[in-house]
Amino acid sequence: MxxxxxxxxxxxxxxxxxxxxxxxxxxxxxxxxxxxxxxxxxxxxxxxxxxxxxxxxxxxxxxxxxxxxxxxxxxLKFRGGRPASLSQAALETLAVIAYRQPVLKSDIEQVRGVDVSAALKGLLEKNLVRVVGRKDVPGRPIMYGTTKRFLEVFNLKDLSELPTLRELKELEEEETFD
Amino acid sequence: MNGAPIGGISGVMDYRIKLDIFEGPLDLLLYLIRKNEIDIYDIPISMITEQYIAYLDAMKSLNLDLAGEYLVLAATLLHIKSRMLLPVHEEEGAEEEDPRAELVRQLLEYQAFKEAALDLNNRKLLDRDLFVRKEPVDDRDDDGDSPIREVGVFELVKAFQRVITERGGDFTMEIDTETMSLSQRVSEILDLLNEKKTLTFNELLGREFNRRSIVFTFLALLELMKMRVARAFQQAPYETIRIYLAVELEGTEDHEGAENGY
Known part of the structure; x- marks a missing residue:
């Protein structure tokens, strides 16, 4: 062998x-x-x-x-130029897509409370997210998900390696109180 | 609610520099909650609303572009504040929902994703914390030795102009019975590509002689390329342009839809 x-x-x-x-x-x-x-x-x-x-x-x-x-x-010195980095807006948008995929643009905007067009465009250009299909509702809006490149850039074996959302459990518990 | 002193107006001056670092209204609100060491489940709405509005005023005085979303949240806060002032009718039995509940849920959700974003950024990132021997080329499905090259926007515009002039004489006048939207055309092209995998530029335009339809198809194609869903290739300048689907679309119901010719 x-x-x-x-x-x-x-x-x-x-x-x-x-x-x-x-x-x-x-x-x-x-x-x-x-x-x-x-x-x-x-x-x-x-x-x-x-x-x-x-x-x-x-x-x-x-x-x-x-x-x-x-x-x-x-x-970094050898390569020259600045190291790769993502803006806060891009990171937050990416986080929502990574955890909620397949996700609509409107869902991301709901979570972040702001328009995400620019951030989404940047992520598409960087090939970190992609269109994964369309939702079967009127207007057939486009659904987004992460790419293989996302896993490569963020050093992940697969999506299951993402840590669970910390506050989500707390959130669910809170909802049962209502 | 306690009558905590409002550090608002004078405090705002100290934080001017920070105004543009907020990612949006929820971010600003979370910041105010943290700064005042407030329990997120028991937000003193009156105090927070005043501080929030003081920030908006400061933003305005600095001529910062105040996104509409900030005003929407200000209105929401004022609405919650007014509901909090209404007497609670205990005798009505069923506990009325706390007027703050929905806002709290939204804040917690946003906070969770903010932390997730931080976690992502704390990972070892490619080209920042670690490196690979050679950067992956973007066109992975392209087998290097083929002379086929990707077509850019300018070549597409040229091709589009050719089509317009070629078909120029035959433009028919027609009564627009169906109004077409760009997103609808995007959907149609997606369905078509999903079904056929590849189309030539001419096939895509089909037998369209209506200038409006041609323009819509062209704009839809540009939109798809911008979204990196479709890619265009040709062997040499002025050769046939072929459009490919850049990604496999998931979701099985799409195929049936395509056959029924949406």
Whole structure:
């Protein structure tokens, strides 16, 4: 199985997007998904034990080499320009979409109490959110959801990794009082 | 409600600098609640309303663009305040809902998402806290070696002008029996793309010879491209432009809808 691990490591190295176990299994003939998964796990462990400049991260349903925290200031210097950032309006809009998807623009505006057109446009342009369909009500309004890119940018394995909304439980309890 | 002194007017001066950092009326209200260390479940409406309105006045005096939403909440606060002043009819039995309940619910919900936004921002973000070897290219479904290139807005406008001139002579006058809306046309194109996966620019315009319809179709296409739902490609300048659906639309009921020709 040593060869398998070598090939997988190379594939992960050349890929510019997170590679899923399924995708790797498709590329490699006659290998079971569990063998691929086991080899990937070994690689993840090796890189994490090594504590080097890169590690193998599980993100957006796949695996991808990512840099170590400690190197960040120097990478930013090397790359030039400012680090990526999102405005408060964009973050709040994104949070509503992430937790409430599929969600209508009007629902987001209901929560935030402001017009979200500009924030939504920015998120669409950054490919963090997308149109996921239309609601089956008069006017068939457009529903929004998050993208795979969202998981990549926010370093999430999948949506279930998002923490539960803190105040929501409190909210529900409050409602039962009424 | 207690008669807490109102730090409003003079306090406002100190916070002028902060006015533009509020994300909206709910954010401002949450800020006032936190600043006064108020229990969110028992908001002294009278005091909060006065402080809130003092902030709006300060915003106005600074000529800041006061979004309509701020005024809507001011009206809501005043309405709640007046309801609070009405005597409660105990004898009517059924406990009347606290006039503040809906506002409290809204504030808690907004606060929850505000915290969720903070949580998101505290994660290790790509291109800020960690990096990958090569940035993913946006056109992932594009297999690098094909000469097909994405069409931008300017080429589309050119194509649109060609269509208009080509069909110019044949423009028919017709009585507009159905009024078409842009969002309706957007929906139709979405259905069409969902069904056929790809369309040429000409197919999209179909046998339209009505200038109004052509313009609507074109605007709808631009809208879809802006929303990143549709993408246009062509092999070379002046070649056929093909429109693709950029994302798979979810929801099964859509397919039936498309067949019935919405």
């Amino acid at each position: 040593k060869e398998l691990k070598t090939v997988i490591e190379s594939l992960l190295f050349v890929s510019d997007i997170p590679l899923s176990i399924k995708k790797m299994k498709e590329l490699l003939d006659d290998v079971s998904e569990s063998d691929v998964a086991a080899a990937v796990r070994e690689l993840v462990d090796e890189y994490s034990r090594r504590e080097g400049g890169v590690f193998l991260a599980e993100v957006a349903g796949g695996f991808q080499f990512r840099t170590a925290d400690i190197s960040t200031p120097w990478i």
